[in-house]
Amino acid sequence: MNLLDRTVEFTAALRRANVPVSSAETVDAARAVGAIGWADRDALRAAFAATMCKRPLYRSAFDSLFDLYFPPRIGDGVVLPDEGGPAGEQQPGEQRNGDPSELTPQEIEALRRAMRDQLRDALLDGDDEKLRDLARRSVSAFGAAQNGPGQRSYFIYRVLRAMSPETLIADLLAAMLGDDDRGGLEERIARQTIADRIRAFEEMISSEVRRRMAEERGIEAVERTAVKPLADQVDFLRASQRDLVELRRQVYPLARRLATRLTARRRLGRAGRLDFRRTVRASLATGGVPIETKHRPHKPHKPELVVLCDVSGSVSSFAHFTLMLTHALREQFSKVRAFAFIDTTDEVTRFLRGLELGDMMARIASEADLVWFDGHSDYGHAIEVFAEKYPDAVGPRTSLLVLGDARNNYRATSAAVFRRLCGQARHSYWLNPEPRSYWGSGDSATTAYADLVDEMVECRNVEQLQHFIERLLPT
Amino acid sequence: MSLQGYAFADVADVRERLRETGYLADEAIATTVFLADRLGKPLLVEGPAGVGKTELAKSLAAAVGAELIRLQCYEGLDEARALYEWNYKKQLLRIQSASGATGEAAGDAAAGTASWQQTHDDIFSEEFLLSRPLLTAIRRDDPTVLLIDETDKADVEVEGLLLEVLSDFQVTIPELGTVKATRRPFVILTSNATRELSEALKRRCLYLNLDYPSAAREKEIVLARVPELPEKMAESLVRIVRALRAMELKKAPSIAETIDWGQTVLALGFDTMDDAAVTSTLGVVLKHASDQARAISQLKLGAN
Structure with a gap:
């Protein structure tokens, strides 16, 4: 296979990962390569990124695929002559570590120690080249497992267990800081730096493992697992802690983008009523003939928003994100009130105004009064309490927004009360973070509620949430 | 591209010449x-505010010895502000003075028509054309860098206009004909991504996502901009800024703010970045009260 075919295949892989690449862009990429050549891998990556990856959102998918399709090396890697000297000296067993099964346990242990020492030095210097080299060698030494004849698998956790970079933190801190820096600002910053480097090292290991797997099994087999879903398609219910932090970081840019788009749409919409006074004034310039009519600016209708959200463990990340987003968009509404429940309801609007949005959920959980009986979701009781305690919350100008999976632990639904609430509200929507196909299965009470609200909307990821909010806000 | 050749010999040349103007470019x-x-x-x-997008265009212009022509986009920017406009006041004067002159020869219909034709040709000539940045950049014969700043602030219709200009580098003025670039300007568009630019525009451009730089590069930048700052200070400054960026803040500190911070601590004469120094100057990098509170609590600055 030549490199041009490789490029075309790479383009196809990008498209499979939902990164749109037009054929004009592929041509640009080829021209770009013509200008810079194939020799420098980093330049090649930059060239492809400039021509084919045009949103920051796509970048992580792009990088994973680039590493798969244009791997920096093959097999165990070749030790280049110029760096062979020091690298060779530092590693006992380098010649044989291609197949660790030949080593005795003592030798493996010695190798592990030696590599951990090198890892500590590399982490201390923050030398990316050394770290990458170590990642490569540690994967070939510790990551492989024979499964079946002639087939090897590589596992990230095996490498991490052998190298266990976390246990080096104390050593590193001691090396980085003098005695008088302890406990001060210096230490906290140093911890941060070390954590960053360790995370980078872990990334290197996982990309190395993917590369080795791709060699064993073929690129296509690895591709699907290697590429993480785009950030706006990460499932709320399955998001990892790191995904969630990333999502929260997106809240403000997202809110700003939504707001800009809305203002643009409003401006394009028709002007308001005729402004008689200004029209007459303007007509004086044309001898009393009103050639140009003046209009009052159109006043957008701003809905009142009442958010009623389930914050029990399973769906709290979804509720958190949505609350943050509605709060960030509060200027688009005339009023936002938020209520949270697990098996009873409390108003949480005050926490939205709190300083630390990141910790909002923790404060809601500890300070608001959400548990009445056993701390398992009880929609029925929560709705009753909501209607009883806050009878004035839902009025004729209100859009009622319920967030939750409607998993009610087979309890009573209070459908009658909920029907009345929906009747009082101008609009009522239910955002459900579960896939539509799960609705109504098991203890899900979606069937009881779906007909009462104007619409029950599947809202599994940021993309769907964004669509919904755009629809909710008037033009 | 006409025969003037390329501005740069290779990637290393770009780096070297940008460095000479004080812009430290990384590989990408x-x-x-x-x-x-x-x-x-x-x-x-594209990238967050204050990572050096506009600076890149300015340095580039300096590096290739070109003139920088800048079109600042804003809400409501239109063709008349971006491309060209007829100076109608001057045209009006010209018409009035012409009608004064022909008034004497009134009665002769043929003469009247001829002079109207003459006036018409006159008022739609070069003299009455107000050239705006896009047209100016296209018409220049000398090397030009055209900077279209904050493209995302402009309305969607402006993108359509840009598409036309940037794909063919020509502008059609109905009264004058088509103006074609004799020498293509080097065009740089910047965007803060407050909205997605259209796919069509992106397709025609090369894309560069500028993000916060690596620690080493940021330190170099700070040292290049604030040369009097001791290296050790710059290093701890950059490390603190990176720690701040890792927090969930409303507005992460930009490179420009790191540089400001360097200048501040220099001016105030701090010689280490201890808790007191950071707390008292935090306002330089964090501009939301809630962000400051968060930073102080997470770095445990309030303790002393």
Whole structure:
């Protein structure tokens, strides 16, 4: 296979990962390569990124695929002559570590120690080249497992267990800081730096493992697992802690983008009523003939928003994100009130105004009064309490927004009360973070509620949430 | 691209010449700029505020010895402000003075028509044309860098206009004919991504996502901009800023703010970045009260 075919295949892989690449862009990429050549891998990556990856959102998918399709090396890697000297000296067993099964346990242990020492030095210097080299060698030494004849698998956790970079933190801190820096600002910053480097090292290991797997099994087999879903398609219910932090970081840019788009749409919409006074004034310039009519600016209708959200463990990340987003968009509404429940309801609007949005959920959980009986979701009781305690919350100008999976632990639904609430509200929507196909299965009470609200909307990821909010806000 | 050749010999040349103007480019920046030069395509630079997008355009202009023409986009920017406009006041004067002159020869219909034709040709000539940045950039014969700043602030219709200008580098003025670029300007568009630019525009551009730089590069930048700052200070400054960026803040500190911070601590004469120094100058980098509170609590600055 030549490199041009490789490029075309790479383009196809990008498209499979939902990164749109037009054929004009592929041509640009080829021209770009013509200008810079194939020799420098980093330049090649930059060239492809400039021509084919045009949103920051796509970048992580792009990088994973680039590493798969244009791997920096093959097999165990070749030790280049110029760096062979020091690298060779530092590693006992380098010649044989291609197949660790030949080593005795003592030798493996010695190798592990030696590599951990090198890892500590590399982490201390923050030398990316050394770290990458170590990642490569540690994967070939510790990551492989024979499964079946002639087939090897590589596992990230095996490498991490052998190298266990976390246990080096104390050593590193001691090396980085003098005695008088302890406990001060210096230490906290140093911890941060070390954590960053360790995370980078872990990334290197996982990309190395993917590369080795791709060699064993073929690129296509690895591709699907290697590429993480785009950030706006990460499932709320399955998001990892790191995904969630990333999502929260997106809240403000997202809110700003939504707001800009809305203002643009409003401006394009028709002007308001005729402004008689200004029209007459303007007509004086044309001898009393009103050639140009003046209009009052159109006043957008701003809905009142009442958010009623389930914050029990399973769906709290979804509720958190949505609350943050509605709060960030509060200027688009005339009023936002938020209520949270697990098996009873409390108003949480005050926490939205709190300083630390990141910790909002923790404060809601500890300070608001959400548990009445056993701390398992009880929609029925929560709705009753909501209607009883806050009878004035839902009025004729209100859009009622319920967030939750409607998993009610087979309890009573209070459908009658909920029907009345929906009747009082101008609009009522239910955002459900579960896939539509799960609705109504098991203890899900979606069937009881779906007909009462104007619409029950599947809202599994940021993309769907964004669509919904755009629809909710008037033009 | 006409025969004037390319501005840069290779990627290393881009780097070197940008460095001479005081802009430290990393591999991705240098490569992309080089490609924009070679492929003759506009370069769209996107990234958060204060990472040096506009600075890149300015340094580039200085590096290739070109003049920088800047079109600042804003809400409501239109063709008349971006491309060209007829100076109608001057045209009006010209018409009035012409009608004064022909008034004497009144009665002769043929003469009247001829002079009207004459006036008409006159008022739609070069003299009455107000050239705005896009047209100016296209018409120049000398090397030009055209900077279209904050493209995302402009309305969607402006993108349509840009598409036309940037794909063919020509502008059609009905009364004068088509003006074609004799020498393609080097075009840089910047965007803060407050909205997605249209796919069509992105397709025509090379894309560069500028993000916060690596620690080493940021330190170099700070040292280049604030040369009097001791290296050790710059290093701890950059490390603190990176720690701040890792927090969930409303507005993460930009490079420009790191540089400001360097200048501040220099001016105040601090010699280490201890808790007191950081607390008292935190306002330089964090501009939301809630962000400051968060930083103080997470770095445990309030303790003493």
